[in-house]
Amino acid sequence: MSTGHHRVVVVGGGFGGLFATRALKGADLDITLIDRRNFHLFQPLLYQVATGSLSPGEIAQPLRHVLRRQRNVMVLMGEVRGFDLGRRVVLVADAANDPVEEIPYDTLVVAAGARHSYFGHDEWATLAPGLKSIEDALEMRRRILVAFEAAEAEPDHDKREGWMTFVVVGGGPTGVELAGQIAEIAHDTVRRDFREIDPTRSTVILIEGLDRLLTEFDLNLADSAERQLESLGVTVRTASFVRDVTEAGVVVEHDGSRELIPTRTVLWAAGVAASPLARNLAEQAGLEVDRAGRVPVEPDLTLRGHPEVFVVGDMSVLPERVPGVAPAAMQEGQHVAKTIRARVAGRSGPGPFRYHDKGTLATIGRLRGVGEIRGVRFSGLFAWLLWLGVHISYLIGFTNRLLVLIRWSVSFFTYGRGSRLITGSGDPPLTTRDEH
Amino acid sequence: MSTGHHRVVVVGGGFGGLFATRALKGADLDITLIDRRNFHLFQPLLYQVATGSLSPGEIAQPLRHVLRRQRNVMVLMGEVRGFDLGRRVVLVADAANDPVEEIPYDTLVVAAGARHSYFGHDEWATLAPGLKSIEDALEMRRRILVAFEAAEAEPDHDKREGWMTFVVVGGGPTGVELAGQIAEIAHDTVRRDFREIDPTRSTVILIEGLDRLLTEFDLNLADSAERQLESLGVTVRTASFVRDVTEAGVVVEHDGSRELIPTRTVLWAAGVAASPLARNLAEQAGLEVDRAGRVPVEPDLTLRGHPEVFVVGDMSVLPERVPGVAPAAMQEGQHVAKTIRARVAGRSGPGPFRYHDKGTLATIGRLRGVGEIRGVRFSGLFAWLLWLGVHISYLIGFTNRLLVLIRWSVSFFTYGRGSRLITGSGDPPLTTRDEH
Numbered sequence: 034m035s036t037g038h039h040r041v042v043v044v045g046g047g048f049g050g051l052f053a054t055r056a057l058k059g060a061d062l063d064i065t066l067i068d069r070r071n072f073h074l075f076q077p078l079l080y081q082v083a084t085g086s087l088s089p090g091e092i093a094q095p096l097r098h099v100l101r102r103q104r105n106v107m108v109l110m111g112e113v114r115g116f117d118l119g120r121r122v123v124l125v126a127d128a129a130n131d132p133v134e135e136i137p138y139d140t141l142v143v144a145a146g147a148r149h150s151y152f153g154h155d156e157w158a159t160l161a162p163g164l165k166s167i168e169d170a171l172e173m174r175r176r177i178l179v180a181f182e183a184a185e186a187e188p189d190h191d192k193r194e195g196w197m198t199f200v201v202v203g204g205g206p207t208g209v210e211l212a213g214q215i216a217e218i219a220h221d222t223v224r225r226d227f228r229e230i231d232p233t234r235s236t237v238i239l240i241e242g243l244d245r246l247l248t249e250f251d252l253n254l255a256d257s258a259e260r261q262l263e264s265l266g267v268t269v270r271t272a273s274f275v276r277d278v279t280e281a282g283v284v285v286e287h288d289g290s291r292e293l294i295p296t297r298t299v300l301w302a303a304g305v306a307a308s309p310l311a312r313n314l315a316e317q318a319g320l321e322v323d324r325a326g327r328v329p330v331e332p333d334l335t336l337r338g339h340p341e342v343f344v345v346g347d348m349s350v351l352p353e354r355v356p357g358v359a360p361a362a363m364q365e366g367q368h369v370a371k372t373i374r375a376r377v378a379g380r381s382g383p384g385p386f387r388y389h390d391k392g393t394l395a396t397i398g399r400l401r402g403v404g405e406i407r408g409v410r411f412s413g414l415f416a417w418l419l420w421l422g423v424h425i426s427y428l429i430g431f432t433n434r435l436l437v438l439i440r441w442s443v444s445f446f447t448y449g450r451g452s453r454l455i456t457g458s459g460d461p462p463l464t465t466r467d468e469h
Numbered sequence: 470m471s472t473g474h475h476r477v478v479v480v481g482g483g484f485g486g487l488f489a490t491r492a493l494k495g496a497d498l499d500i501t502l503i504d505r506r507n508f509h510l511f512q513p514l515l516y517q518v519a520t521g522s523l524s525p526g527e528i529a530q531p532l533r534h535v536l537r538r539q540r541n542v543m544v545l546m547g548e549v550r551g552f553d554l555g556r557r558v559v560l561v562a563d564a565a566n567d568p569v570e571e572i573p574y575d576t577l578v579v580a581a582g583a584r585h586s587y588f589g590h591d592e593w594a595t596l597a598p599g600l601k602s603i604e605d606a607l608e609m610r611r612r613i614l615v616a617f618e619a620a621e622a623e624p625d626h627d628k629r630e631g632w633m634t635f636v637v638v639g640g641g642p643t644g645v646e647l648a649g650q651i652a653e654i655a656h657d658t659v660r661r662d663f664r665e666i667d668p669t670r671s672t673v674i675l676i677e678g679l680d681r682l683l684t685e686f687d688l689n690l691a692d693s694a695e696r697q698l699e700s701l702g703v704t705v706r707t708a709s710f711v712r713d714v715t716e717a718g719v720v721v722e723h724d725g726s727r728e729l730i731p732t733r734t735v736l737w738a739a740g741v742a743a744s745p746l747a748r749n750l751a752e753q754a755g756l757e758v759d760r761a762g763r764v765p766v767e768p769d770l771t772l773r774g775h776p777e778v779f780v781v782g783d784m785s786v787l788p789e790r791v792p793g794v795a796p797a798a799m800q801e802g803q804h805v806a807k808t809i810r811a812r813v814a815g816r817s818g819p820g821p822f823r824y825h826d827k828g829t830l831a832t833i834g835r836l837r838g839v840g841e842i843r844g845v846r847f848s849g850l851f852a853w854l855l856w857l858g859v860h861i862s863y864l865i866g867f868t869n870r871l872l873v874l875i876r877w878s879v880s881f882f883t884y885g886r887g888s889r890l891i892t893g894s895g896d897p898p899l900t901t902r903d904e905h
Binding site: 070071072088089090091093095097098101107108109110111127167178179182183185186187223225226227228229453454455 | 506507508524525526527529531533534537543544545546547563603614615618619621622623659661662663664665889890891
């Protein structure tokens with residue numbers, strides 16, 4: 034596609050990159066969208082895969098499929114290794130695993146996202162998996178389900194308790210949603226499945242360093258979320274810091290004293306670390322990344338000294354605070370697209386980016402939730418219904434929307450979960466071998 | 470569950486083990502069903518996961534869930550390491566990964582199945598994955614989808630052709646179904662998704678050592694299947710033997726001369742090797758396993774000299790030939806259950822097992838198929854419709870049946886595939902890392 038058109042390279046097919054690309058539909062540009070994966074992932078529902086309510090195909094869509102009718106886009110599955118801002122090229126290792134290739138651009142949009150962070154304790158990663166990719170979610174699902182199996186087979190009382198104790202670290206929306214779902218699995222989904230153990234006697238503990246949950250939400254809503262979690266059987270421990278994660282359990286510090294919570298299942302929903310590509314950009318622009326590894330950008334989302342380079346989503350930080358949520362990344366992507374269209378047309382662009390807060394929503398298991406839209410707060414059933422509607426309408430692709438709706442309806446009436454398979458490899462060696 | 474009842478241990482939750490267990494519902498027995506996996510897998514549809522039409526959760530059901538209302542069964546997730554037929558115990562490593570445990574039995578039913586076989590060339594396994602587990606299917610799916618991505622990114626003509634050539638080894642139902650589906654992916658599903666390559670120009674080659682496909686079927690039907698495959702764009706090569714599989718491609722011998730087919734994607738659908746547990750049983754009973762590693766059993770499916778031990782499904786071989794298909798394993802499991810019920814009641818059992826051939830069916834992509842039921846042969850649309858009905862009605866569990874039907878309906882009208890995600894780790898290193 035060497036047509037002499039203005040070349041736009043978009044790195045990352047998440048909310049920021051995909052929405053920038055789609056908002057450039059019909060423009061007289063040559064766009065190349067590069068992602069390591071062949072699909073767009075609807076990350077806000079990843080916890081539903083981790084807890085067996087949805088299967089991976091229901092929250093992901095092949096990027097090529099989403100963009101198949103947008104003729105100015107070429108999708109490239111490849112891993113971006115870095116940039117040369119002086120020569121205006123992206124360094125990519127493609128799917129064929131050939132030597133690194135250089136892809137030239139006139140305008141660059143970097144939206145490579147973030148991962149969870151262990152606050153300098155990367156050695157906890159194997160014991161306490163996080164939740165950013167499909168593989169992460171399937172690993173969490175495997176661990177949650179294996180724990181009940183192991184408890185059923187364990188004659189020793191203390192060891193059994195360790196398997197029946199689940200610790201979720203991080204009191205943001207993901208941690209709250211995970212803890213609520215695990216409690217529901219224990220109390221409803223598998224309650225009749227075992228003979229030796231009573232799953233309803235499982236312990237689910239949610240740990241948060243601050244003195245409250247859901248810092249993005251109003252304090253009253255956070256209190257409501259805490260009460261709703263406790264009614265589901267979750268123990269919420271705020272102002273508690275994780276000091277160590279070992280095979281024996283989690284060491285938590287509260288009010289100056291330390292305690293070991295014996296558990297075999299620790300799920301990590303805390304901390305954010307931007308893609309290492311943020312540092313690569315910062316270094317070339319003579320900037321410093323912040324503590325979360327994000328690169329600072331100008332109010333119009335460009336890199337200082339490089340008006341042809343935009344950085345959006347979780348890997349950049351604006352002068353004004355913007356929450357790290359999907360709608361913010363979408364809006365940033367769309368803003369960048371407007372700026373590019375204006376420039377190519379020789380018009381003046383939309384100027385600084387401004388985030389439009391359409392509201393916040395979180396669910397806490399079945400029929401429960403909290404939310405705030407345009408200053409109006411609500412909790413319980415209404416929040417849950419609203420969450421359901423918003424998420425289904427956002428899901429990209431007709432098939433998925435319909436399937437997810439059906440899957441959820443069936444789960445709702447049967448308390449079942451359609452995807453309770455223990456697959457893949459992992460710590461308990463048992464599942465790494467072929468089946469009988 | 471130490472109630473003094475007759476103890477039945479069933480090893481394997483596939484068709485043989487699950488149907489034996491279910492047919493013992495209500496009997497005054499203590500049954501323990503042991504499987505390495507927590508789910509029953511509907512293996513005949515595994516190729517649909519390998520080609521992205523279905524997701525794993527749609528062809529698998531947790532064993533505990535299937536058996537939750539059968540109170541005489543305890544499910545144990547564990548890996549059986551062997552048996553001590555003298556002391557009547559099963560040696561099991563359970564999910565908690567503790568030392569091997571001994572589980573005593575009065576009656577033992579072993580139904581641990583089989584895997585594919587590389588005919589002594591296990592070194593081909595990494596280059597030519599087979600199709601027996603969910604993980605196998607996801608690995609095949611990954612390779613098929615990555616091949617198109619790699620071709621799109623490959624400027625060199627010959628290398629690109631290698632990525633766009635798919636070789637399926639084995640002309641049984643699985644090989645025929647795989648080859649047909651890959652041709653459909655290339656010609657329909659992804660035909661508009663790429664910019665640099667034309668997926669419809671892909672090459673799909675099906676290799677079979679015998680001089681015909683589908684040996685379980687009538688010759689006329691096999692010929693029809695071959696013609697139907699060719700109309701889909703598949704090149705069928707019978708009387709061709711695979712002599713080597715390398716990074717460069719597959720070496721095939723036909724009529725005494727050898728040829729290298731350059732390809733990056735080889736899928737293995739040939740050969741059967743019984744679970745190593747068959748050899749363990751044979752050795753203790755003073756028997757020899759056959760070339761496929763199966764243990765010979767008496768006409769009533771018991772092990773010679775051990776009337777308390779039954780061996781069913783793909784890991785045993787009867788004096789009279791029984792095909793290695795799901796209905797045979799189901800019928801054997803049910804026969805064993807009848808024998809056990811009779812013995813416990815002090816009645817005489819049903820005697821020798823007799824296989825009731827209800828017919829054979831295979832699909833060849835969308836709207837095509839071949840089949841034979843009670844001597845009546847048919848091919849094309851009617852065979853396909855019948856296949857659809859039979860498979861949906863066999864799928865265990867309401868949710869799955871409904872979801873699979875909807876998924877198939879949507880795919881049918883849109884030519885789409887809902888599960889086209891490249892996940893997991895594997896050869897092209899790209900996908901082994903976390904996403905952006």
